[in-house]
Ligand code: FES
């Protein structure tokens with residue numbers, strides 16, 4: 001197992017060693033020291049509205065059931081029968097009167113308490129159904145903020161409210177975009193596996209430069225398509241997906257106009273970059289105008305203006321949740337192994353908004369994160385190839401040719417406040433900052449991950 005000093009030596013101000021992406025022992029430590037210690041996103045309240053509803057989630061290395069209990073509260077239960085360890089539920093979500101183990105029928109209440117076993121007379125006299133050792137083990141904390149559920153395994157650390165505070169305005173804005181102030185998760189969930197480390201997903205999400213190169217095959221086709229339509233602006237501008245793909249081909253220096261901010265606890269934001277008529281923040285199509293009217297009726301013109309003006313493309317809630325506030329999309333990446341990650345993506349219906357707004361959200365989700373996306377498939381394929389190259393190692397016996405460089409715009413950061421730094425979208429500040437946070441958890445240099453990139 002690597003020592004704190006070894007880990008520290010592998011995270012330098014401008015580069016990290018590739019072993020941090022490939023070593024299974026380091027992956028196991030991450031599950032313990034990061035995912036085992038911090039708040040992790042566990043779902044949305046609208047996925048389990050009634051007592052008896054449940055969702056099944058992966059929290060770090062643990063398979064967990066989030067259950068709506070009889071009193072309307074939430075319980076996080078280890079998905080493991082107290083008898084002989086069978087997984088209690090196999091589906092992503094469902095509804096139960098009580099949880100019944102599929103192996104030998106032990107039955108548990110919605111809060112995880114054992115309520116019955118078949119043939120109880122077969123057990124020793126001392127066997128007591130009431131004994132808490134026979135309950136499904138409970139996650140220490142399951143709490144929600146404005147409908148977003150988070151869980152934490154330990155008692156140590158900041159409250160959920162404190163943990164989310166630096167990034168809270170992203171979650172608030174996402175909910176405030178509903179005229180009724182509520183979101184409902186709607187439609188299915190896209191689930192994809194890529195053959196790469198979980199951390200490359202964070203790094204890629206806040207990487208302005210890559211879009212012009214990695215997604216070129218997509219945006220070149222759109223530009224050709226536009227040319228073929230001979231300047232018919234209406235036709236060329238009418239498709240949301242085409243405009244999303246085309247936006248990746250904006251001139252490289254323009255990415256610096258999207259501000260990136262790194263925040264305490266490893267959270268981060270990246271500004272928007274959509275400028276074409278169908279996808280820019282302020283649109284003039286009838287759906288958007290009808291939506292704006294509903295928003296103004298609820299919030300007034302000034303507040304509506306403020307809500308709609310917040311233009312952020314990605315917000316990272318460390319360690320593994322990325323939200324898009326405008327199109328109300330959530331992307332959750334769940335580490336399976338050092339070289340394997342599941343990506344789950346879903347969207348919301350903003351309650352009280354016209355259907356057309358929800359349809360735009362669905363189009364955003366399918367264009368960006370479906371298995372047939374012309375964008376994310378480039379990324380996933382690249383992650384797999386990157387992982388293979390890193391696992392193969394270099395030629396130098398001392399590993400000196402196995403470093404990953406993050407030096408772009410090192411030193412160009414602007415300090416917005418004592419805890420917030422800002423830079424343009426072509427910088428690698430965010431990657432450097434994320435690694436400082438990572439080291440804080442892993443080597444114990446900043447247990448709460450509060451340090452910013454120096
Ligand atoms: S393993 Fe669950 S009842 Fe036997």
Ligand SMILES: [Fe+2]
Nearest residue numbers: 211214375379
């Ligand atoms: Fe990408």
